[in-house]
Amino acid sequence: xxxxxxxxxxxxxxxxxxxxxxxxxxxxxxxxxxxxxxxxxxxxxxxxxxxxxxxxxxxxxxxxxxxxxxxxxxxxxxxxxxxxxxxxxxxxxxxxxxxxxxxxxxxxxxxxxxxxxxxxxxxxxxxxxxxxxxxxxxxxxxxxxxxxxxxxxxxxxxxxxxxxxxxxxxxxxxxxxxxxxxxxxxxxxxxxxxxxxxxxxxxxxxxxxxxxxxxxxxxxxxxxxxxxxxxxxxxxxxxxxxxxxxxxxxxxxxxxxxxxxxxxxxxxxxxxxxxxxxxxxxxxxxxxxxxxxxxxxxxx
Amino acid sequence: xxxxxxxxxxxxxxxxxxxxxxxxxxxxxxxxxxxxxxxxxxxxxxxxxxxxxxxxxxxxxxxxxxxxxxxxxxxxxxxxxxxxxxxxxxxxxxxxxxxxxxxxxxxxxxxxxxxxxxxxxxxxxxxxxxxxxxxxxxxxxxxxxxxxxxxxxxxxxxxxxxxxxxxxxxxxxxxxxxxxxxxxxxxxxxxxxxxxxxxxxxxxxxxxxxxxxxxxxxxxx
Numbered sequence: 001x002x003x004x005x006x007x008x009x010x011x012x013x014x015x016x017x018x019x020x021x022x023x024x025x026x027x028x029x030x031x032x033x034x035x036x037x038x039x040x041x042x043x044x045x046x047x048x049x050x051x052x053x054x055x056x057x058x059x060x061x062x063x064x065x066x067x068x069x070x071x072x073x074x075x076x077x078x079x080x081x082x083x084x085x086x087x088x089x090x091x092x093x094x095x096x097x098x099x100x101x102x103x104x105x106x107x108x109x110x111x112x113x114x115x116x117x118x119x120x121x122x123x124x125x126x127x128x129x130x131x132x133x134x135x136x137x138x139x140x141x142x143x144x145x146x147x148x149x150x151x152x153x154x155x156x157x158x159x160x161x162x163x164x165x166x167x168x169x170x171x172x173x174x175x176x177x178x179x180x181x182x183x184x185x186x187x188x189x190x191x192x193x194x195x196x197x198x199x200x201x202x203x204x205x206x207x208x209x210x211x212x213x214x215x216x217x218x219x220x221x222x223x224x225x226x227x228x229x230x231x232x233x234x235x236x237x238x239x240x241x242x243x244x245x246x247x248x249x250x251x252x253x254x255x256x257x258x259x260x261x262x263x264x265x266x267x268x269x270x271x272x273x274x275x276x277x278x279x280x281x282x283x284x285x286x287x288x289x290x291x292x293x294x295x296x297x298x299x300x
Numbered sequence: 301x302x303x304x305x306x307x308x309x310x311x312x313x314x315x316x317x318x319x320x321x322x323x324x325x326x327x328x329x330x331x332x333x334x335x336x337x338x339x340x341x342x343x344x345x346x347x348x349x350x351x352x353x354x355x356x357x358x359x360x361x362x363x364x365x366x367x368x369x370x371x372x373x374x375x376x377x378x379x380x381x382x383x384x385x386x387x388x389x390x391x392x393x394x395x396x397x398x399x400x401x402x403x404x405x406x407x408x409x410x411x412x413x414x415x416x417x418x419x420x421x422x423x424x425x426x427x428x429x430x431x432x433x434x435x436x437x438x439x440x441x442x443x444x445x446x447x448x449x450x451x452x453x454x455x456x457x458x459x460x461x462x463x464x465x466x467x468x469x470x471x472x473x474x475x476x477x478x479x480x481x482x483x484x485x486x487x488x489x490x491x492x493x494x495x496x497x498x499x500x501x502x503x504x505x506x507x508x509x510x511x512x513x514x515x516x517x518x519x520x521x
Contacts (some may be wrong), residue, residue, distance in 0.1 A: 054378030085310045
């Protein structure tokens with residue numbers, strides 16, 4: 001079932017018009033996928049760099065602890081790519097040792113020319129040890145038309161639930177827009193955070209219009225944003241959205257956008273993981289508050 | 301937004317340093333043997349003895365083969381998918397120094413200030429490099445040892461080539477160590493590690509030592 005464009009727009013309009021989108025204190029924000037209405041936790045986890053620890057048993061145990069905490073906090077999207085070194089194998093190892101916990105929304109990518117795509121997907125599946133992926137995305141638009149053919153065929157055959165296309169670092173937005181208009185996948189993944197906001201102009205509205213779920217990578221600009229803000233006091237009005245740390249502030253800004261489905265901050269620390277997950281609780285900022293948040297960070 | 305070298309860095313510094321701990325654990329007790337042999341070689345060189353390239357060339361080749369295969373391909377390759385390709389440069393260098401040594405095209409008979417500069421750098425590669433880890437506040441287990449870790453192996457090779465005549469045959473084996481040290485320095489500096497500057501200094505010292513003109517024997521005009 002694909003949720004209609006009208007329903008999504010009405011929902012988005014309601015979210016924008018509502019003074020404050022409130023989740024219950026005990027329930028984390030989960031957003032419905034436009035394609036099916038399936039709710040997905042608004043804070044997932046990325047694996048770029050942090051989970052690329054090779055065969056090191058000590059560091060793998062640390063990653064496993066982060067994954068365990070992620071599932072204790074409700075799980076959600078776990079995102080990786082063949083480009084991320086050993087991250088896929090580390091995730092697969094953690095999933096096996098954690099006894100395949102409930103709450104996993106498995107997301108990976110195809111990062112090669114289309115002729116090699118199926119073999120790479122088979123290798124990725126082997127690393128994760130999953131029967132099928134929830135989401136497979138074309139990494140950085142590589143050979144995107146032909147790779148989407150492969151993913152669509154897998155979805156048609158019931159071997160994949162959702163398809164997607166990714167970009168990062170604000171690159172190739174015109175090409176991504178073309179994909180979203182001409183051949184809309186179920187998901188797009190792009191860079192969006194409180195300072196990298198170019199996608200607000202065209203891509204996020206287009207995602208709403210086309211009924212495409214949005215995953216936001218680099219929510220902390222690879223840790224630069226929390227580092228930059230560390231030591232500065234949060235504004236008093238941040239209490240209105242029940243924010244007590246800068247990472248929560250940064251994540252609430254992202255996941256409260258009506259077009260955004262989830263943010264995927266990467267971390268290797270359990271305390272950071274729990275802090276990130278806590279951003280999905282409590283009231284979310286409305287459009288006016290979001291503008292205020294962005295202006296405040298820009299002024300610092 | 302443009303790609304930077306930092307965007308291409310796939311791992312965190314702690315992951316990179318832990319690779320040396322794992323390598324040292326697997327190679328133990330080779331480290332004290334290698335260190336003792338290295339110190340003995342430096343002392344002998346300082347006393348004027350010059351080794352035959354027919355055994356030192358293949359020995360150096362074995363060091364490149366081991367560092368390339370065990371560390372670069374098998375260990376570094378677990379966190380950097382480019383590493384197994386880079387290891388081919390180590391295998392080529394291994395074959396080159398071994399072949400040049402066995403063929404007689406390579407000798408380590410140099411004397412004078414060029415050779416002294418080479419011996420100084422060799423001592424640094426053998427003895428100073430392992431100190432980088434504790435100087436950085438890390439464990440001795442992460443020490444980088446000549447013949448096991450690529451950086452001191454490359455720096456030590458440049459050092460030994462400063463004892464060889466300066467010609468095209470001895471220029472050729474300078475290429476792989478120089479390229480590796482340049483890449484390593486860039487990686488470490490991007491990681492925010494001060495060791496990157498030390499590696500760069502090692503590279504420049506090695507190239508400078510090799511470039512020093514050979515002194516003609518006394519009486520020759």
